[in-house]
Amino acid sequence: MAKPKSNRLDTIYAPATARGRSALAVIRISGPLSGDLLERLTAAKKPPERRASLRRLVDPETGEALDRALVLWFRGPASATGEDLAELHLHGGPAVLDGLLAALGRLPGVRLAEPGEFARRAFANDKLDLTQVEGLADLVAAETAGQRRQALAQAEGSLARRLAHWRETLIGIAAYVEAHLDFSEEEEIPKDILARSAARVAALTVEMAAVLAEAAAGERLRDGxxxxxxxxxxxxxxxxxxxxxxxxxxxxxxxxxxxxxxxxxxxxxxxxxxxxxxxxxxxxxxxxxxxxxxxxxxxxxxxxxxxxxxxxxxxxxxxxxxxxxxxxxxxxxxxxxxxxxxxxxxxxxxxxxxxxxxxxxxxxxxxxxxxxxxxQGSEGCEPPLVTRARQRRALEEALSALQRSLTASLPELFAEELRLALHSIGRLSGRVDVEDILDRVFAEFCIGK
Ligand SMILES: Nc1nc2c(ncn2[C@@H]2O[C@H](COP(=O)(O)OP(=O)(O)OP(=O)(O)O)[C@@H](O)[C@H]2O)c(=O)[nH]1
Ligand SMILES: [Mg+2]
Structure with a gap:
């Protein structure tokens, strides 16, 4: 599955805070024109990177003062979206926010972001995997402390790290098996390779089953x-x-x-x-x-x-x-x-x-x-890793493929089930990349082709 890359031509902006009278309101701008826009809105050079700077904000067309606010400038890829990104921490009055949004809307090459588009760009630029995006969405929606703990852990990559570990392990096993299939005449391939691979797969199925055993609790905590x-x-x-x-x-x-x-x-x-x-x-x-x-x-x-x-x-x-x-x-x-x-x-x-x-x-x-x-499985200290039906189903698919691999009669079938498991894990984290299997075959075995 090809992952959609962000459209690097577009610069997007959106209020990041709820509308209404409040102390502060935040506008985020992401994309290649972010730095230019910041210069035009502050009528000054870009502020130092990654530090809050106090600036007067003006309408670039009319020169009218709109607010005096803290601005932040992040040069990509070291930003939340992986792109050039600016944040305006405005005073929270609706007229201040409207003034800035109107001024931004009149500038060429910029458009209002679609819902979730900042997170989508972060995902497309490999800042987050899909489960982290889901964790972030849950964190924003969390209404109780238990939900917050679970969502924060997922947003911080608790499931993503586990998936990356499983993926690495499976790619390693698959690389051995593929090598056995393609180069079984070569001397350096151990003969008992399939038996050893099966033992490693069996250990993985135990780990996955343990994570799945807590999935229902995770879903209940997320949904209530x-x-x-x-x-x-x-x-x-x-x-x-x-x-x-x-x-x-x-x-x-x-x-x-x-x-x-x-x-x-x-x-x-x-x-x-x-x-x-x-x-x-x-x-x-x-x-x-x-x-x-x-x-x-x-x-x-x-x-x-x-x-x-x-x-x-x-x-x-x-x-x-x-x-x-x-x-x-x-x-x-x-x-x-x-x-x-x-x-x-x-x-x-x-x-x-x-x-x-x-x-x-x-x-x-x-x-x-x-x-x-x-x-809800909150008796242990760590919240469940799987929190959604989508995640559970993909993991169940991966586990079934691994279990089938253990009873496969031919090395080709064994390898095929490993590929299916990898595919499910790739879907779960939002990135499927079968090329990695071949890359690892050559990298690990130094066959010199
Ligand atoms: N003495 C006493 N009366 C109670 C208690 N709890 C509820 N009641 C009374 O019992 C009656 C029925 O209460 P409801 O809460 O409407 O009962 P319900 O089970 O919802 O009834 P339905 O909706 O008809 O199924 C009311 O008059 C309540 O005031 C209690 O602990 N002690
Ligand atoms: Mg009643």
Whole structure:
């Protein structure tokens, strides 16, 4: 796959900060004209590289003063995009920003950047691999500390480094095998080369499988865990949702059958994102079509959730509705509400709470956090490396190819599976480069061709 190279003719600019009144606003300019533009906007020579300099900014056409701001100048390739790059740290008023954007827009050879175009140029210029670009996007979108940790690690190259290591190792193995295929008459090629290569591949599959084993957790941390609140009508599901959300998100009444449509709120449990979903009470006896449709939606929603919080009424020790009996215990948590109405523990299996008095809510939050932590894989010190379905699928493809290679009957098939694995890894990191295999054959074996 040929990687798109940036169009070096274009110089692009864009505000890098959100619009609105703020202390500062940043405009970035990238491309060959960046230095000229900076000189025209400051009516002065380019400032020293990589150092903040205070400059008066003017409209190059009219000479009108637009702001007094810090400017930064990076000469490519030592810049975030790999191109000549300038940053203007303006005062954050909308009129200042608009004035600069209008002045830039009137200059020839410059255009407003498309979304993600700075990152795309960084990728095209080998400043970042694709997983780092994805990590950066996640870092900007991160809403909890756990998401931030995971995204920052990926943006800083945690997965990219691992992929580069696997790629190097595989190219090394492939080089041996290709050499065996092409030059098996040569004396310096050891005879047991395939057996040795297979042992190295087997070790790689173990490493990849370990990374894949954490992928689901990484995806859950990135996307958040979905937790459905389920139970019979009137047990206090909506009350609990409101209490945990800290606002009146759902309607609460003493009439069974109040909630009909699922209602979602976002929780941040010690840095772990959880979406809590209130659902219609499950009443198998109901013949009200609206209530039955509500129940259908509740169960459909629950089946797609990572976790079900099953609420029961502490005054009625009878169990959760039958419809919930099939939920696997590792995906459900039973909680008895309204414990203010009973003396002692009516339902000893369940965690006891009272939304009314607040009793047990801290324990429930701790239990939920524990579950979220194990589902999102944040028990270890390092966040999972794989965080997206795209990454997981590409890695699964690579792993399958390697596993197939181990059962290949012919050296040619073995080599072909290694190439497929390399291709998947190349797709994962955004750079596929099969020429490297041949380069390494010649470089490592010094065959002299
Ligand atoms: N005594 C007591 N009452 C509670 C408690 N929690 C909720 N309630 C009351 O129980 C009634 C039902 O609460 P909801 O939160 O609407 O119950 P629900 O499970 O959402 O009900 P549906 O939406 O109909 O399925 C309301 O009158 C609440 O005030 C509690 O801990 N103790
Ligand atoms: Mg409700």
């Amino acid at each position: 865990i979905a937790c459905a609140l389920l139970g019979a009508p009137n047990v206090g599901k909506s009350s609990l949702l409101n209490a945990l959300a800290g606002r009146e998100a759902a309607i609460v009444t003493d009439r069974p059958g109040t909630t009909r449509d699922p209602i979602e709120v976002a929780l941040d449990l010690e840095g772990l994102p959880v979406t809590l979903i209130d659902t219609a009470g499950l009443n198998p006896e109901s013949d009200d079509p609206i209530e039955r449709e509500g129940m259908r939606r509740a169960l459909a929603r629950a089946s797609a959730c990572d976790l079900a919080l099953i609420l029961v009424d502490a005054t009625c020790p009878l169990c959760p509705p039958d419809a919930l009996a099939a939920l696997p215990p590792e995906r459900s948590l039973v909680v008895a509400n309204k414990c203010d109405l009973v003396t002692g523990h009516a339902n000893s299996e369940a965690l006891s709470i009272s939304v009314k008095t607040g009793f047990g809510l801290p324990s429930l939050l701790s239990a939920l956090t524990l579950r979220a932590r194990s589902l």
